Amino acid sequence: MPRQHHFIDVDGCRIHVVDEGTGPAVLLCHGFPEYWRSWRKQIPILVGAGYRVLAFDMRGHGQSDAPGSVEDYSVAHTVGDVIATMDALAIERAVIVGHDAGTTTAYHAALMRPDRIRGVFGLSVPYIPRGEMSLIRALRGAVPPAFYMIYFQEPGIAEADLEADPREALRRLFFANSGAYEGAPIMMMAAPGGGLVETLPAPAGAMEFMSDQELDAYAEQYGRTGFRGGLNGYRVFERNWEITAPWRGARLPVPAAYIGGNADTVLGFPGFRAAAEQMGDATFVDGAGHWIQAERPDLVNEALLRFLATCPV
Template structure:
């Protein structure tokens, strides 16, 4: 069973769950999640001889939530990864991330290959810096209906998600999963509507998601709210400005990409290697988990654990 404690990193208190002894593996959750997203990975990876740590990242769970939106830039988030490794008494770690956590993991490996000795991203590929700021780009292309732009407005998504937490997490977790009955709708918020209009209520819950899981999410976000996590999105254009010096840089450590083939982010079997090889040329064979959606490590934990353990053992 994982043990829970807090450590101080970059002036913040970060809560974490940890288990096992051996080489350090950090597990970074995405939006809207917390350490619990890795509940199926902690013990199996620890039993295989690794020290596994899943933090609540800044703004989430029982970790601190800075008030200033600009405190959630990708440089802050990568800085937390480096600081956490040091706070745990280690010099290097393998960093694994899902969703937004994958973006932080890729960025940390790009910026600090001396600290991040290998990286694995679940669901989200590395996102090289584009020619224009991302929020500006999606605003122009979709008239501001893209969900990133919906998340931009302070208080709007918070009000929608916080109105009924149980309904919110049923829709969010089911709606992006591989168990939804139809392909996911394009992430364009309907005029006058909200983000949750893009998903349906599950009846019943899929087998991988229990009432206890829903209750855990409701309890965690009942304490933390959503502003911290939404502030990550509100820094997308600022991240573009801050990372200009790394345009064209490549991730030079061993890398693994894992994705469900029912994930909206799935680039297709023929699209993965071209999308991965440019930014992460030292990647291993990508792993596509058939039937899984966006929450791949929760939906298909055995397949993901097998992939991660194979990658981790290969590094030795």
């Protein structure tokens, strides 16, 4: 099936999804600050291997709507977007893939709707069962207030910082969190009394894993939408913790696998590497950072296809 662009109405929120190929369905959920083209190096490989690929613009990103209320970005809403899209396109079951913030949706889709999800594949962020407190409460007692996840909490501050020059903000975020930066992994902190972007290193030239043309496309998207939708995903940590009370300590009920870069800051968070190792087929890639599907698409595609072959149709 040639590439199609669908716009699915989910309780008044329009969700954009790219649909290509035929065969068992694979759902792709990007992270922040990205949009559906995060998967540009996976889509043709998956289609060529006989899969139907649906790459989402998660709510608040790309061509999907960006609701005004922070609570509209909860995991209940994003999992609802996935299930409603499957219903609209007559997809009974699928494997779901998530990167970065998209893993929250992917893992909870598997937890909440194992009747619809055949397997889950995570990139960068492993599955961590719900604990005694929300991530944001745990962070507030463990890291400085300048830590990026805390810096992102107050509406308007990070938006102004990132939107002053979207292309430069994206360029620095991508480079600083990639394996191409010799100082990786880094712990992103806002400047005292200042912003985050100014503290991030800038590449000397074009980035090997992201062409200037691709960066321009990202900048065009975020120049149009702003960053608030993506940032709101960080502002629902407490709400997500409340919503997921029934799944406290739950294991993933479907087959799972993981791939991450050893230069990714995420794997340095306490307990995250051990959690990744418990996700069945776990792969750790030397020299790769946070954007592993762009930095090492060969290894990501190999691991993903290997996992898909094990998932019952």
